[in-house]
Amino acid sequence: MQSWITDTMSWPCPLCGGAREFVQPPCVDGHTEDGGECPEWACADCGTAMLIGVALVAAAPVQQRQVA
Numbered sequence: 239m240q241s242w243i244t245d246t247m248s249w250p251c252p253l254c255g256g257a258r259e260f261v262q263p264p265c266v267d268g269h270t271e272d273g274g275e276c277p278e279w280a281c282a283d284c285g286t287a288m289l290i291g292v293a294l295v296a297a298a299p300v301q302q303r304q305v306a
């Protein structure tokens with residue numbers, strides 16, 4: 239079971255210049271109305287909104303560790 243959806247995620251924030259905690263604000267665009275995921279996340283520090291798509295998340299090594 240994939241469980242990458244959490245209340246907070248850590249991503250590099252372009253404004254803060256480093257990894258920051260991102261929170262997902264309530265979706266106002268109807269992304270979640272059909273059971274989808276809202277791609278909008280906001281930096282908890284500076285409030286910068288970022289669109290983080292599922293493809294990006296899927297490409298990130300969340301749980302699978304690949305040792306070269």
Ligand SMILES: [Zn+2]
Nearest residue numbers: 265267269276
């Ligand atoms: Zn949304």
Ligand SMILES: [Zn+2]
Nearest residue numbers: 251254281284
């Ligand atoms: Zn920030």
